[in-house]
Amino acid sequence: MITCRTKPLLATIPSFVLSLFLSGPALAGGYFEVEPGVDLYYEDHGSGLPIVLVPGWTFTTDVFEHQIEAFAGTHRVISFDPRSQGRSTVTLEGNNYVTQGADLAKLLDHLKVEKPVLVGWSFGCLATWEFVKTRSVEAAAAHMCIDLSPTPMTGRDGDWTEGSIADISGLFDGVQTARGHREAIHWYADEVMIEQDYTPELARWIEDQSTQSPPWVAAAYLAAGNFSNYLVTAKEIDAKIPSAFVVADHWSDTARKYLAKQTPNSEVHAFGGHMMFWEYPNRFNRVLAGFIARIE
Template structure:
């Protein structure tokens, strides 16, 4: 076997030199020529798949991986152009991210997974179901995202006004703007606890592995998505849960009650509540998994 080292991430080169495709708990899968996805598999049993949100990585699920890998096969990955995966000019959309997820889980022979998406990561999990069918998943959890991130319907749960969404898109076009937006969002909406310099470095460090133009492309793709039909199908056919940040409660709860009435809805914390409050979040996920078994 030969390798084009110019196409392999540095950590992937190390794994080859060491004689395998895995390293330090992770591995790489070539989802298409020249595009390697970094992924991790922990534990054995029924697959539970965690998909990070906009520009983030496997690291955000540190408080779930250790717990759920004791009883299940936990799978998580850095989507294309995120984290340790290849930065590529093409396919920086959530439709492609969902297609990549299909290929990765087929490669890992992970059948009937429990799907857990955070933020825009929910778009990838809904796309997985769109491509594979509702019968291909055992359960679905969406952490803090509307199936319609940018619509004009009265009472819709969206990411904000058109002006707000456009403002963020324009702000992330530069490296400084990207850092500033992530710091502001993390401090104001993601984290309840004191936003320390150490926490800032960890959060911003993950996000800025994606260059500004990647961040902008994914922001546009996410907001122009509409997965209401898939969310309704999930609601009707499998255990479905939405975990919602407190700042969305007034709009999200009636919206979800109208459109996905069979789904459980839990409200607490900020946008990253699963990381900050695992003692509240993990039992909710555990209960959903139990319903799927």
């Protein structure tokens, strides 16, 4: 019965439409086993100069929806869910940015990507800096960091940092439980990440991404990120390849002074909140397009 009903149905579909279903374009999403038992979800769109987008703490490729849409027609755009985030495997080991940078290197080797434009958001910058640290500055065509200091909590007094030890320890304590994690990301998104009204629909979209990582993963990444120090690597990037920082308005004065001293050759753009690339995509995409034009 199934065979008899299916054949006439297929016969009614125009051949050019049927060919799209049967052959179609290459799948944009896939999984790569970065080590035994640990699969990374990734997306690979378009062709041309590769742009690699790395999401921040506990987030997923979904945050880059506007960049993927804008650039995939002219460039090869790659993003991924880091281990224990989003659709990637939750694992007990490697929930730190040294491992995340190594995972990124393995994924790009698997995809045969050479000299990409690296774009990290927030703690995703730690993974891109780690990639450069271990592979060399010459392994990248350019580097953009969205709203993170190379010294998140390890800078000196007056430096651009994530906050005081008391601030960070309070956040760390808060994410130890599932409820605490959701409440923490709700507060942070409303107060720091997003300037528009934090509607229930927007809250669910953001919080559902973050809370796909268990609380112990969130806490491990939070600690690893804040204790990181990639100033030497950021300085080397600044000296050798095109470099840019896009920072949120709320700490732009501090960030600009710090970057003028530490990475004087880097572009610095300031607007919006911590997630300005999503909230103001047209403005951000113009900045990214202008930055990429420097190397094309």
